[in-house]
Amino acid sequence: MLEVVDTHVHIWDLNVLNLPWLNSCEGVIRRSFSMDDVVKAYGPHDLNFAGGIYVEVDCDDAIKEDDYIFNYNHPKILAKVMRASHLCGHMRLPIGIVGVREPLHIASSPRGRCLEESFIEGLEVLAEKDLLFESCNRPDELEDMYKAAARVPQAKIVIDHCGNVETLNDDYKKVMTKLASLPNVYCKVSGFPTKDKQFVRELLDFISGTFEHSKLLYASNFPVVEQYASFEEHLQAVREYFADDPDIFAKNAKKLYKLNKPQIFASVIKLRPEKAEYYKQLHANPFSSVNKMIRACGITKYQIFNRGDLLFSVMEYCGDDFAYDMAKMAEDPETQRWWRETDPCQTRIDGAYKHEWWADMEMVYDLNGLKK
Numbered sequence: 001m002l003e004v005v006d007t008h009v010h011i012w013d014l015n016v017l018n019l020p021w022l023n024s025c026e027g028v029i030r031r032s033f034s035m036d037d038v039v040k041a042y043g044p045h046d047l048n049f050a051g052g053i054y055v056e057v058d059c060d061d062a063i064k065e066d067d068y069i070f071n072y073n074h075p076k077i078l079a080k081v082m083r084a085s086h087l088c089g090h091m092r093l094p095i096g097i098v099g100v101r102e103p104l105h106i107a108s109s110p111r112g113r114c115l116e117e118s119f120i121e122g123l124e125v126l127a128e129k130d131l132l133f134e135s136c137n138r139p140d141e142l143e144d145m146y147k148a149a150a151r152v153p154q155a156k157i158v159i160d161h162c163g164n165v166e167t168l169n170d171d172y173k174k175v176m177t178k179l180a181s182l183p184n185v186y187c188k189v190s191g192f193p194t195k196d197k198q199f200v201r202e203l204l205d206f207i208s209g210t211f212e213h214s215k216l217l218y219a220s221n222f223p224v225v226e227q228y229a230s231f232e233e234h235l236q237a238v239r240e241y242f243a244d245d246p247d248i249f250a251k252n253a254k255k256l257y258k259l260n261k262p263q264i265f266a267s268v269i270k271l272r273p274e275k276a277e278y279y280k281q282l283h284a285n286p287f288s289s290v291n292k293m294i295r296a297c298g299i300t301k302y303q304i305f306n307r308g309d310l311l312f313s314v315m316e317y318c319g320d321d322f323a324y325d326m327a328k329m330a331e332d333p334e335t336q337r338w339w340r341e342t343d344p345c346q347t348r349i350d351g352a353y354k355h356e357w358w359a360d361m362e363m364v365y366d367l368n369g370l371k372k
Contacts, residue, residue, distance in 0.1 A: 003250040004042065007217045008221050009052035009055065010057045011038065012059070014031065015032065018061065028223075033222075037222075053081060053253070086102065087121075091125065099133060099134055104141065105136045112144060115148060137160075142159075159187045161188060162192055180210045188219040218250075251320065251321070258318050263317045271311050282342060289334035297329045
């Protein structure tokens with residue numbers, strides 16, 4: 001059964017929070033919504049709804065929203081992206097979040113905001129804290145977002161709702177192609193009307209053909225999706241197009257939002273002395289495609305150390321299915337090409353099992369208590 005992690009859900013209690021923007025919306029969403037409403041929306045569908053990522057709701061009091069959500073204990077809220085009223089070097093970052101969003105699509109957001117130095121400083125702080133920035137832009141300012149993302153390549157940025165696409169014109173395609181070229185930019189497959197089936201097909205053809213598979217994330221935008229489509233039609237359109245792809249619907253999200261507790265793996269192998277210099281040269285300039293695949297497989301940290309004729313590797317894995325990801329890596333042609341260069345430089349250690357190339361090592365101590 002398909003597992004779904006919805007990377008973009010909104011809930012609010014209008015007895016607690018004031019959302020001025022709701023005044024301009026049609027009546028269908030001008031009421032309170034709970035996480036149980038999200039669960040109910042997925043209920044009739046043949047899938048396993050694992051839960052969703054809560055995304056801030058542009059409340060007029062961000063601190064009140066923080067209090068509301070952090071006191072709202074529901075097992076289906078898997079992670080929280082809260083409001084950054086003004087991205088900067090000294091912004092408020094609640095403990096326990098996975099990222100922030102400063103709404104850039106609303107009237108009060110000044111044009112060119114992404115290029116202000118305070119915004120860039122804010123991205124740098126998020127990168128240092130290993131937090132995401134969720135970008136909800138006006139379509140004609142996506143170029144600004146590209147420039148900001150390029151200036152801070154260590155910051156992970158998620159483009160909400162396919163960049164709030166309005167028309168699939170050349171300008172949109174050009175800037176989204178530029179964003180997709182950056183290794184730190186991801187895209188939520190959401191935010192588009194579903195009435196025009198040809199538009200939906202052309203949009204998803206473009207998005208899936210432009211962004212790497214590992215950087216695409218299913219999102220519903222519940223309940224705001226009802227303003228331009230319907231929850232059911234959007235879910236059906238994405239399921240049909242991506243054929244219930246487990247990466248799009250859950251695995252990519254689990255890795256990006258670090259929904260699983262990180263696992264540490266360490267291993268050892270022998271380095272052939274006559275190949276040592278070549279091996280080091282390879283790793284001084286590894287194939288970029290190999291680095292991409294490593295990240296796509298949920299490996300967030302990976303280091304190799306050398307002492308004499310031994311190589312030691314340590315990696316942190318944040319996926320939910322190690323065997324699945326390692327099989328995906330093994331099937332990748334670029335990774336196979338890389339291994340054809342590195343394998344002749346190595347040989348098994350004495351005592352390695354027949355199925356082992358790199359031999360697993362047992363962790364016996366960790367200062368931070370992180371275990372395999």
